[in-house]
Every structure is written in structure tokens, then in C-alpha cells.
Amino acid sequence: MGALGKPIILMVAMYLFLKFVLPNIPGSAPLPSSLIFLYLLLTASGIVIYETLSGESKDAFWGPMQRFLTGKNSGGLQVLRYGVLILFPLLVGWETYGSTASSDLPPTEGRTIHPAPPGEYTGLSNPVPKTPENIMQGKGFYAAFCSPCHGGNFDGKGPAARGFNPPPANFADPTTIAMLQESYLFWRIKKGGVGLPIEGAPWRSAMPRWEVELPDEWIWKIIMGEYDGAHQSPRTWE
């Protein structure tokens, strides 16, 4: 088992890293099982190439496996050998069942949270001067029109929010308005959910199309009030 010990440890360590460590690194996300499988396959290929570079290492690598499978001199490993020979076909059967049985889960609909805005809404700057009065007025409009869903605390937890899926954006979260430009918010507020492109799943969003009810100046003031109230700054190009 000497020559096989290291590869086995390496494969297990790689799996544990991909499954449990990588998703917990800030900014990362859980890896889909297909990607984990692909990475493990690449790792295994690397190990096989490395271990079979010379005739000597090749024998040291394959030899124990051949002896294990044929049961020659396997001694105390005989039970393990039978275990592997029984478990392998069962695993293949289980995987086949899993990939052909109908799923009880609804189809997954990928939704892009921040899809690209139309050209006319990129790079616009807020035409309203950033004065305390305008910010205060923006917060007043926010309280009247936006807070029922986005919350009096700008946290997406307004009294009308609970039934909506996707939930209203939480502006205090640094991954929402803090990473967007003011012109992006102008587009989202003006056109609402129905203005999203197909990858934004417009049929799900409850965001109103405010352009039919509010003048542009009010929308720019609301944007100002949102950033100030949520203690965030708009993204700018340095």
C-alpha cells in the first residue's frame, strides 16, 4: 500500500478542500458536484501520469492494485477486497438510478441578479445637487414609495416584503447598491421588474415601473436618499 497511500490521501484531501474549505472562503460559493467531480478527475489524471513516468514507479503504482484485485498475497485485505468488488457495482447502479429517476425538485431557473443595463442607462451621473435638503427630500420619497418593501431601515424587510420571491433588495448589504453605479439604480427604479432582460427573470419581480408615476428628478433624489440612509456609496470608475 506504500505507493498508493499518498495518492489516496491526496484525493481525500482534495475532496475535503473542494467540498468544505473552498465554499467557506469569503466571496466564494459551494461548488456544483459536477465541478468537484471534474477537479477530482483532473487530480487523479495528474497522479496517474506522475506515478507512471518511469517503469519502476509504474510497477510500484499498479502492482499493489493488481495484487489487491486478484487477491494474490492480499492476506488481511481479503475482506476489503470483497467489499470493493461488491460495492463498486452497487455504486454504479445507484448512480444510474439517480441520473435516470425523475426528480421531485422543480426546475432550477438561473436568475442574474444584476444583469447588464441598456446602453442609454450606463454612465449617467446624478443631475441633482447633493445637498442636505435634496437628500432629505429623497428619503421622504423613499419612505412613501419604497419603504413598504425595501424597509424603513433600508434592509429589504418592509411590511409588504414577505410574500415576494425574489425578496426586495437589502440596500444595507454591501453586495447590492454599494457595487452599482447611480445610473444602474436609475434604470432599475424607472423600468422596474418588467424592464429586466430575460436573464433577470422579469416575470418574477414585484418592483414597480416607477417611470409611469414618478418624475425623473424624484427618482434621482430617491437614489441619493437610499445611499445616505443605507450608509453606502455608489460605485464610481476611479
Place this chain on the structure above:
Amino acid sequence: MKPVNEMMKQVLLGGAAVIVAMVLCGAPFSFAQESVAVRATLVTGGLPLDDPNAAAWSSVAPASFPMSPQVHWPNRIQEVTVKDVSVRALHDGKQVVFLLEYADPTQDPDDGAALEFMVGDKKAHFAHGQPMLQVEGGPVNIWFWKNKTNKAVDMSAKGFGTLKQQVHQDVNAKGTYSNGKWKIVFSRNLSNEHPDEDVQITPGQFINIAFAVWDGRKDAAGELVEKGSQKAVSSWWYFRADAPPDYSSYMYAAVAVALALGFQFVLIRKLKKGQ
């Protein structure tokens, strides 16, 4: 008294141990659990088509969905009575029946409830299938029940102001009120001859469903509080009528096991000969 850094070390170690245990056990970090789909269980024999209190309903697990006041378009409403609906469904391969339940402190003549479905392959906005600016949407089919008549109206819409009663009325509904709770059954054939107007339900396939409720209470001036677009609404969720049991996956798995056994047999025989 322990030194501060010794205590910190213990706290950090304890915290790390808890996180490791949670990760190893696959425990989710969020504990909120809500339904995403209504499942119609396939039954043989009679469906409780007009009986919201039938014993058959107790054998079906309910799915629960949160409701919001309708704030998407004018006229809006800021607060509604109904905060959640509970939904169950059954089908027999020909007809489907839904049981919609919700708490309402008073029974009023203007109480009402509706199920909404997307029709056809095109996505429709949950607000009456209103037009989307960059996506061509489809129509919605609305099954509307009102307490006044205790009947269903089969309706269609594709945008605001387009809601209309269909020529073909295919849906039945009946509600009963007791102990501060409405129970309403809606039933219809799984499929019919009007695929452009009516949702067509194919067992095994997920389709989109949404809910709306009107509490018919009146304010101090005698005006209805919830009416028209002023109602409780849900987002789109999923509905599926269960398909008849399919055992082909077991057969595929058996074939795969046989192939894997054969592969092992050939491989070991070859290795033994080689030696």
C-alpha cells in the same frame, strides 16, 4: 480568574469546533423552510371535488406560501388581512382538485380568492401577465372564486385591464367557512380543448402557480378595503401533478450493476492470466 487570552482561546476553539461539526454534518446555516411547490398526489377512486372537509385531504401534506399586499401597480394597498395560504392538491389522471385554506377573522359576502397559472410555453408576469419590456410574455389563466355566488369564474388576462371572463367556463369551486378559516376547493379537468386560454396540466411536469386573496371587510365608512387590485398576492411558485409510478429507473440500475459485475469479472480474469 482565567487570563483573558486563555478565555479567548477557549471561545475560539469552541466556535471552531461547532463550525466544523456543522460543516461535517452538512447542517444548513439558515433554518427557514418554506414551500416552493404544490404537489397533486395521484389517487384512484373519487376526488373530493366539492368537499373542502373530505377525509381525503388529511392524507395530503399542505404547502404554505407567504402573501404580500399588492404594491406592484396602482391601485396599491399597504396592508392585507391574509398573510399566508395553505394549498393541497389531488388528481386522478383526469381531473385535478385544489384545496386553498387561509385564516380570515370574518366571513364577508365580498370575500374572494384566486389561483393563477401561466398558459403555454411563454413566461408571464405574475401581475396578470402584464407586458414585459424586453421579453415577449404569455397570458395567464385565473380561477376566481367569490363568496357571494360560491362559484368559480374561469378568466384570462394578458396585461392590466385585459382581465375577462372566458366564454368556456371549465372550473368549479366551493368554499366553506368555519372557526375563522376559509377552505375552498377548485376543480377542473387536467387538460381541455382551450390550450390558448386555459392552463393544460400534464402529470409529471412542473408549471407556475400564484395565489390572490381578497378579505371582503369594510372600513368605518362602509367602503370595501380590499377590492380589485387591492388584494393579497403571492409570487410565482410551482405546481406538479404526480405522474403514474415509473419503474424504468430500477431496470436501468439493474442493467448497470450487471455490466459493472461483468467488467470486474473480465478485468480480474485478465489480470490473473497476465500474472
